Amino acid sequence: AQKVTQAQTEISVVEKEDVTLDCVYETRDTTYYLFWYKQPPSGELVFLIRRNSFDEQNEISGRYSWNFQKSTSSFNFTITASQVVDSAVYFCALSEMGGGTSYGKLTFGQGTILTVHP
Amino acid sequence: EPEVTQTPSHQVTQMGQEVILRCVPISNHLYFYWYRQILGQKVEFLVSFYNNEISEKSEIFDDQFSVERPDGSNFTLKIRSTKLEDSAMYFCASRVLKRYEQYFGPGTRLTVT
Numbered sequence: 001a002q003k004v005t006q007a008q009t010e011i012s013v014v015e016k017e018d019v020t021l022d023c024v025y026e027t028r029d030t031t032y033y034l035f036w037y038k039q040p041p042s043g044e045l046v047f048l049i050r051r052n053s054f055d056e057q058n059e060i061s062g063r064y065s066w067n068f069q070k071s072t073s074s075f076n077f078t079i080t081a082s083q084v085v086d087s088a089v090y091f092c093a094l095s096e097m098g099g100g101t102s103y104g105k106l107t108f109g110q111g112t113i114l115t116v117h118p
Numbered sequence: 119e120p121e122v123t124q125t126p127s128h129q130v131t132q133m134g135q136e137v138i139l140r141c142v143p144i145s146n147h148l149y150f151y152w153y154r155q156i157l158g159q160k161v162e163f164l165v166s167f168y169n170n171e172i173s174e175k176s177e178i179f180d181d182q183f184s185v186e187r188p189d190g191s192n193f194t195l196k197i198r199s200t201k202l203e204d205s206a207m208y209f210c211a212s213r214v215l216k217r218y219e220q221y222f223g224p225g226t227r228l229t230v231t
Contacts, residue, residue, distance in 0.1 A: 033218045033219075035219060037222075041162055042224075043224065044222060044223075044224045044225065045161070045209060045211075045219070045222040045225075046222075047221060047222075048221050050219045052218075091160070093161075093162060093174045095218055097218065103149060103166045103168055103173040103174050104149060104151075104166065104168055104213065104218050104220070105151065105163045105174055105176075106151075106153070106161075106163060106211075106220060107163065108160045108161040108162070109160065110159075111160055112216060114134065
């Protein structure tokens with residue numbers, strides 16, 4: 001069974017600080033996808049990034065970067081020079097794709113509430 | 119940019135009533151999903167729908183729930199006899215073939231009194 005754990009319930013930082021959100025996952029599949037979604041106070045879920053299990057290359061996109069390590073089953077997300085607009089709940093999610101029986105359902109972590117103070 | 123839309127944004131209903139939540143997925147998407155999020159909790163998978171039939175459902179998706187794609191654009195979730203514990207935000211999502219990120223609608227907040 002797939003499981004996603006975000007151990008940090010809430011993080012509070014001051015603007016311009018860097019912040020890393022942790023995500024640890026469990027799966028028996030060798031083929032899977034990992035995602036980060038952002039849920040701002042308005043409530044919608046915004047897709048940020050996707051990684052597949054064969055691609056451990058880390059990625060940087062502007063102030064965002066992601067560190068995927070299969071050896072530790074982690075997919076961490078770092079915001080550099082945080083801004084007040086980054087305040088949101090961030091969800092890590094997993095989708096198993098092996099075995100041909102999965103249609104891509106997402107299993108979400110509990111979410112991390114990030115508050116960036118001015 | 120195309121987006122998933124959901125109506126209504128907020129629905130208040132009495133316990134035991136039937137509700138229908140509506141979604142219009144992105145037009146070229148082939149996989150459709152419903153999730154729910156009880157206030158302050160994580161997002162939970164309810165059901166996936168592909169090729170005009172349910173492809174996967176969770177334990178939450180019991181006999182009181184049903185989904186339908188009545189025409190080429192709408193995707194609906196029906197809750198037959200609502201309970202207090204059905205109060206939650208319900209999200210619709212969709213994706214294309216061979217790309218696995220799902221795009222979510224803004225959600226319908228269901229309040230059962």
